[in-house]
Amino acid sequence: GQGVEQPAKLMSVEGTFARVNCTYSTSGFNGLSWYQQREGQAPVFLSYVVLDGLKDSGHFSTFLSRSNGYSYLLLTELQIKDSASYLCAVRIDTNAYKVIFGKGTHLHVLP
Amino acid sequence: DAGVTQTPRHEVAEKGQTIILKCEPVSGHNDLFWYRQTKIQGLELLSYFRSKSLMEDGGAFKDRFKAEMLNSSFSTLKIQPTEPKDSAVYLCASSYDWGGAYEQYFGPGTRLTVL
Numbered sequence: 001g002q003g004v005e006q007p008a009k010l011m012s013v014e015g016t017f018a019r020v021n022c023t024y025s026t027s028g029f030n031g032l033s034w035y036q037q038r039e040g041q042a043p044v045f046l047s048y049v050v051l052d053g054l055k056d057s058g059h060f061s062t063f064l065s066r067s068n069g070y071s072y073l074l075l076t077e078l079q080i081k082d083s084a085s086y087l088c089a090v091r092i093d094t095n096a097y098k099v100i101f102g103k104g105t106h107l108h109v110l111p
Numbered sequence: 112d113a114g115v116t117q118t119p120r121h122e123v124a125e126k127g128q129t130i131i132l133k134c135e136p137v138s139g140h141n142d143l144f145w146y147r148q149t150k151i152q153g154l155e156l157l158s159y160f161r162s163k164s165l166m167e168d169g170g171a172f173k174d175r176f177k178a179e180m181l182n183s184s185f186s187t188l189k190i191q192p193t194e195p196k197d198s199a200v201y202l203c204a205s206s207y208d209w210g211g212a213y214e215q216y217f218g219p220g221t222r223l224t225v226l
Contacts, residue, residue, distance in 0.1 A: 043215075044217070096159070099156075102153065103150075
């Protein structure tokens with residue numbers, strides 16, 4: 001079957017970095033998005049990648065390897081407010097609704 | 112620009128009741144989604160509209176869940192009859208598919224508790 005997998009929890013320390021992993025196995029691939037969701041709030045779009053390699057967007061960077069079905073979101077210079085869930089979403093074809101979301105990784109940033 | 116708005120923010124229903132959740136998408140967006148979110152299942156697609164036409168009705172959710180889009184700026188999700196297992200956060204999202212990065216804009220959600 002098709003799936004997008006993420007570890008449930010991740011902990012890191014303020015001022016350091018955190019890497020949130022996402023692996024996927026899908027019938028097709030038409031882009032991968034990352035969303036941030038704070039407790040009790042809506043998911044907020046962070047990044048979209050469709051080509052292999054690292055996309056540096058400052059505080060957030062995104063890596064994609066399509067051949068390995070793997071992506072990660074890298075957060076640098078962590079702040080306490082980065083504590084949130086991070087959702088990975090894979091669009092499997094050109095139909096807009098064919099997006100499979102992972103269940104999210106809850107990142108806890110320690111002081 | 113206003114984001115996606117949803118009402119009510121919280122709803123408590125008795126088993127067997129009918130409830131209607133409302134959503135106003137971002138102006139100009141032609142895609143609208145209804146999702147259900149729980150800790151166990153994550154985000155599950157309930158319905159998808161493109162330019163007000165229902166394109167996907169979420170298969171397993173067809174039975175008691177009905178989404179409608181009466182005009183491009185308003186959508187409803189009716190759950191009839193409600194069951195305790197429907198307790199979850201219901202999220203509405205909208206987007207515009209311009210062929211590039213596909214970003215969904217989510218509303219704040221409605222937290223539904225069914226007793």
